[in-house]
Amino acid sequence: MKRVLICYFSGTGNTKKVVNRASECLQQEGCDVTLYNIDDDNFDHDLNSFDMLGVAYPVHAFNAPSNVIKFIKSLNKLKKDEKTKKRVKKPLFIIKTSGEPLALNNISSVKIKSILKKKGFILNNEYHYCMPYNIIFRHTDNMAYKMWNTADKVIPIDCREIVEGKKSKLKYFPFGRFLAWIFRVEHWGGRVNGKRYKVNDKCINCQACVKRCPTHNITIENGEFKFGKNCLMCMRCSFHCPKNAIKIGWFEKWKVNGAYNFNNPNETEEEKHKKYCKKSYNKYFARNQKKIEEFEKIS
Ligand SMILES: Cc1cc2nc3c(=O)[nH]c(=O)nc-3n(C[C@H](O)[C@H](O)[C@H](O)COP(=O)(O)O)c2cc1C
Known part of the structure; x- marks a missing residue:
């Protein structure tokens, strides 16, 4: 039985919803899953006792939130193998949620990936799920339903890949590391704006x-x-x-206020941002629909 630790942060609940589903699916695949909420600020797990590490977060300005990066930095390195004296390597998977499906969101994990590599965790799988915005504008409940319905069906496929050791990575944008560094101004800006x-x-x-x-x-x-x-x-x-x-x-x-209704699409609700990233959303839904259909055919 594989022991999996997922450390996650969720500002308004989207990432938590995705992580809970992933945890359920990994357990169905026979894993023993431990969830750690970065909010709790009382991390006392021994990373060496897990077979795999997962990190999940919401994308903030094409980056991971600052508390997630701080937490990742605070983790211990994996121990060295007694015989070879080399650092033990373990697989890492990253889960991110974001409001729009732009490929630019992929760069949000560059920092986390490189910090964890030095600690012995090698990125094997990375998944991005679109979930409704908690800032910028309010998606309709129809869109929230569609996003969740998609994630709900794709997560079991992705979890199977993780368990089977089948690699799956997201493509990084050119100059991704540099762009992510620039966008990290949001960490400082957030603190100033927060006041x-x-x-x-x-x-x-x-x-x-x-x-x-x-x-x-x-x-x-x-x-x-x-x-x-x-x-x-x-x-x-x-x-x-x-x-x-x-x-x-x-x-x-x-500002966006109030939880989304993920369960009941409201067909009469007016879509105010119909054209916003329309191509990207269409591609995202089509790509995932294809993945779901292919999976259903073979299973
Ligand atoms: C400060 C801030 C910045 C954000 N930046 C992005 C972004 O760059 N790209 C994006 O697609 N969504 C962005 N979002 C939207 C969130 O990533 C998205 O709604 C996410 O699912 C929220 O997850 P949570 O409920 O777990 O916090 C941002 C949200 C916040 C609050």
Whole structure:
């Protein structure tokens, strides 16, 4: 039985949904799966005791969120083999979710991949699932349903590949490492913008934002909400605010509030961004549909 550890971060729940499905599928393939939520900040697993490592995150500005990179850096190297004195190598798989299917999102893992390589983990599989935006604009529930329906059917295929050791990698964009480095300005920008968050008078003081913030960046001082300098821009506070009472600084116009309904497509809902990345979405759905049909034929 293969022992698999998946370390994940999910700002608003999309990546968690995908990871839970992957965990279910890996278990169906006979693996013993341990999930570690990077939010928990109490990592005490021995990486040497697992056969495989998985890392999952939402794409933030064509990168992995800063807390994911920090966590990856904090991991120990795999031990050296006693006989050969060489570092033991273990397979790595990466799962990313993002709102649009642009190939540029593929570069988000370059940093993680290279840090983990030095620790003994070799990237064998990498998968990207489109899930609805939690910033920029609100996808329709129809689109959310279509995205999840696709991921739900493709994840079992991808998990089988992982277990069978069949490699599957995403193509990196030319100059990907350099581009990703430039886009990492978002990590710094997020912290600056995070200080500009405000709570308006729709707030019912449920303090869900305070309790949920992964960096404990929201506090209450003298009855007022204070936003510190450790914002990840993960959107958890504003996305899940039951009264849509949090203003997200310079990005207020891009705010998305409220969970998607992944289960019931609403055929009458108006699609406001029909043309946005239309070709990319069509290609993404067609490619995955083909993969699902081919898999169904052989199984
Ligand atoms: C700050 C920020 C930056 C984002 N940047 C991108 C991006 O570059 N490309 C993309 O396709 N989606 C981007 N997204 C959308 C998320 O990757 C997407 O909605 C993801 O599924 C959210 O996952 P989560 O619910 O696990 O946090 C961004 C979201 C946030 C909050």
